Amino acid sequence: MNEEALSNIELLKEIAEFLNNETEQCDMLHGALKKLIKGTSFTTGWIFFIEEGGKHQLASYEDLPESLENNGCELMHNGGCWCVNRFRQGKLTKASNIIECQRIEKAIDEKRGETDGITYHATVPLSSGDEAYGLLNVAAPNKTHFSKDELALLESVAFQIGSAIKRIALTKKEQEIVLLAERNRLARDLHDSVNQLLFSLTLTARGGAEMTSEEQVKETFQTVQTLAQEALSEMRALIWQLRPHGLENGLVEAVKGYSDMLGLTLEAKVEGVISLSSKVEEVLWRVSQEALNNCKKHAGVNTIHYLLKDDGKKVSLLIQDKGDGFQYDEAQPLPSIGIESMKERVKSLGGTFLMKSALGKGTKLTVEIPY
Numbered sequence: 001m002n003e004e005a006l007s008n009i010e011l012l013k014e015i016a017e018f019l020n021n022e023t024e025q026c027d028m029l030h031g032a033l034k035k036l037i038k039g040t041s042f043t044t045g046w047i048f049f050i051e052e053g054g055k056h057q058l059a060s061y062e063d064l065p066e067s068l069e070n071n072g073c074e075l076m077h078n079g080g081c082w083c084v085n086r087f088r089q090g091k092l093t094k095a096s097n098i099i100e101c102q103r104i105e106k107a108i109d110e111k112r113g114e115t116d117g118i119t120y121h122a123t124v125p126l127s128s129g130d131e132a133y134g135l136l137n138v139a140a141p142n143k144t145h146f147s148k149d150e151l152a153l154l155e156s157v158a159f160q161i162g163s164a165i166k167r168i169a170l171t172k173k174e175q176e177i178v179l180l181a182e183r184n185r186l187a188r189d190l191h192d193s194v195n196q197l198l199f200s201l202t203l204t205a206r207g208g209a210e211m212t213s214e215e216q217v218k219e220t221f222q223t224v225q226t227l228a229q230e231a232l233s234e235m236r237a238l239i240w241q242l243r244p245h246g247l248e249n250g251l252v253e254a255v256k257g258y259s260d261m262l263g264l265t266l267e268a269k270v271e272g273v274i275s276l277s278s279k280v281e282e283v284l285w286r287v288s289q290e291a292l293n294n295c296k297k298h299a300g301v302n303t304i305h306y307l308l309k310d311d312g313k314k315v316s317l318l319i320q321d322k323g324d325g326f327q328y329d330e331a332q333p334l335p336s337i338g339i340e341s342m343k344e345r346v347k348s349l350g351g352t353f354l355m356k357s358a359l360g361k362g363t364k365l366t367v368e369i370p371y
Contacts, residue, residue, distance in 0.1 A: 008153050011039040015157060019164040028168065029060035032161055033136075037062045040153070042138040044118065046076065047126070047161075049134040054088045059134065065116040067107035075103045075112070083123040083135055092135070095124035095151035095158070101139070117141030122151060124158040128166040136161065183242045190242070195235050202228040236261060237293065250274070251281050252308060255288045262296045265303045272310035280369055283345045284308075284317055290338045291319045291365055299323025299363065314370040322362040 015035050022028035033045050046061035046068075058076045061069075068076055081102040086092040101121050108115060121139035125132055136158050146154075205225035209218050252268050259266035276284070288306075295304055301323035309316040339355065342365075346353040351369035 007039070008149070011035070012153070012156055012160070014039070016160055019160055022164065023168065023171065025165065025168050026060070028164055029161070030062070032157070032164070033060050033062045036138070036157055040138075040150075041140055043116065043140045045136065045138040047134060047136050048084060050084060050087055050132075056084050056134070065104075065118055066113035067115045068103060068112075070107065070112040075107055079103070079106070083121075083137060087125060087132070087135055092123065092125055095122060095146075095154040097146050097151075098123050098137075118143075120144045122146040122154060124151070124154040126158050126162045126165065128159075128162040131162075131166060133162060133165050186242055190235060190239050195232070195239065198228055198232040198235055202232060251276065251284055251288070252306075254285060255292070255306065258289060259292055259304060262292055263302065264292060264296060266306050267303060268306040268308075270308050272312070274308060274310050274315070276315060277371070280315060280349060280371065283349055283351075283369070284315070284367065286345055287317065287342045287365075287367055288319065290342050294338060295321050295323065295363075298326070301362075314368050316369075317367040318365070320362065320364045325357045325359050325361045325363055327357075327359055 015032055018031055018035060019028060022031065029047055033047060037043065037045050044061075044063045044065060046064065047059045049057045049059045051057070058073055061073065061076070064073065064076070079102075083092065083098050098121055100119050104115055104119060107113070118139045118141060120143060121137045123135050123137045126134050126136055136154065138154065202225055205221045205228055209221035209225065212218050212221065251274070252270060256266050256268060292304065295301070299321045301321055303321070305318070305320040307316075307318040309318075343353040346367050346369065349369050351367060354366045355363065357363040
């Protein structure tokens, strides 16, 4: 076995050990790509994720030439190229030499900066079993052809990365299942214990108020009854947050059920064909809950306007009331942890969160999440 082959085996071992220890996809892709570039004659590399609809996303890159990194990697994020198009057509199933890079050609035409002598790149699909995720591309200065050994190395690395992508996805899914099971368990425990105790306390206080003729004692029992009923309502809302009834029938049905439980009237409207991923549905559900809770506590009205819209590129959510409103300035710190939480949830999916409110003019909340 020659020295180059031994070096490749050592590199594959090093990458495999790294991938086995990584649990975050972003760090995994960046680290594996960095080790590949450092351990070979390749000088730059990048990874595209490609969705089922064909849209590509620059998932990671290492040492891109100035022309490709120009303006926030604009040329890498936008437009098509031969490797992406072949992947979409199902014609890219193994490591291949690719003719001149269209993105480099465009960078030269637009005078975007140095290309570091790169005109060609090799490409290999990232996959695991029947699942295809995207492409791994590598290049080197003045290199127009990649050897069989280089392509074989790329296929081995791509196989390892593809397997790691699937492992991380399965691990996250398993964690979500465990979290859901724990929420359900906690909801059951609260319902069977604290919820029942509060209900019993409400009945006991009502009975005590009816049994006594002393006005002061009666008022005390009535106060206890009122507090117990309020605590019971809060507990039911908490149980709903942990285990929403109706979410299996869709987001809008779940929100309707939650608004009914709070004693609110939801005027709901849906536009477009709504098909949400579990992550997007979870975020919109939590945002809806917090918005309805705020309305119940602060708006002073019971009617909520709720619009869920899908235009094929993004899902939009509008929640509006015509209640008391509050003085809100987006430039200032948000007035409650709940609003901050909504904003962070939406931001985690690359979405936008906008709230408008003024005293006596109600509150309008708008969320947009691309997909």
